[in-house]
Amino acid sequence: MSPLLLSIHDVMPATLAQTRSIVSRLESFGFARVTLLVVPGSGWQDDTIAGLRALTEEGAELAGHGWVHRVDRIRGIGHRVHSTLISRNVAEHLALDVPGRIELMRRCFDWFAENALPGPELYVPPAWAMGSMPRHELNRLPFRQHETLGGVYDTDTMRFRRLPMVGFEADTAFRAASCRLWNWLNRNVAGRRQPLRIAIHPNDFALRLGGDLDRLLAAGGTALSYRDLYDG
Numbered sequence: 001m002s003p004l005l006l007s008i009h010d011v012m013p014a015t016l017a018q019t020r021s022i023v024s025r026l027e028s029f030g031f032a033r034v035t036l037l038v039v040p041g042s043g044w045q046d047d048t049i050a051g052l053r054a055l056t057e058e059g060a061e062l063a064g065h066g067w068v069h070r071v072d073r074i075r076g077i078g079h080r081v082h083s084t085l086i087s088r089n090v091a092e093h094l095a096l097d098v099p100g101r102i103e104l105m106r107r108c109f110d111w112f113a114e115n116a117l118p119g120p121e122l123y124v125p126p127a128w129a130m131g132s133m134p135r136h137e138l139n140r141l142p143f144r145q146h147e148t149l150g151g152v153y154d155t156d157t158m159r160f161r162r163l164p165m166v167g168f169e170a171d172t173a174f175r176a177a178s179c180r181l182w183n184w185l186n187r188n189v190a191g192r193r194q195p196l197r198i199a200i201h202p203n204d205f206a207l208r209l210g211g212d213l214d215r216l217l218a219a220g221g222t223a224l225s226y227r228d229l230y231d232g
Helices: 013-028 046-057 076-087 098-114 135-140 173-190 210-218
Strands: 003-011 035-038 061-064 145-147 151-154 159-162 165-167 196-200 222-224
Touching: 003 013, 013 046, 035 046, 046 061, 061 098, 165 173, 173 196, 173 210, 196 210
Parallel strands: 003 035, 003 196, 003 222, 035 061, 165 196
Antiparallel strands: 145 151, 151 159
């Protein structure tokens, strides 16, 4: 069966109920492994942290996902183009310089230990937009793995592995058509041996490609952990 890397993005107090619902939905399709991309600076309180901890006790793995998952300003023309075409107002890294990105990522990592949650090995910048970040700087950060649009960089092996990915966050006809073409191309690249990343956002099942996502999950596969990429 096809190997799959399943992740739920934008895990915040406001999306925790949706996250739990998606985890249950994945379990109904036979998938026991899922990675939750957590936004630490989104207003967590004791009760919602307890809910997140409960999901880890049921087997979910945690990853860092920015800090607040939004930007207050657009920094430069490259960020403006990215914002218009892809990320809207969530690509935090693109609004910062390199020291700012490093500080954000360290703060993100520290939050998990401060709240007695399992330390994440994986970091995923919002919208997969890492921005300019020399690899020697990534190697000094506490995260082992860093995911971008093209794949996953592992700091232990200092190797970047290209991995196809599909996504379903399509709330307009243009985004639906673009995502459907992107997904078709990436599923063909993955075939039956290459791990396919399936990125799920909180509202995806209710958006234009929700049916596509359900059909993909119904086709089955073997759910992997991100650490299986290098430790398997």
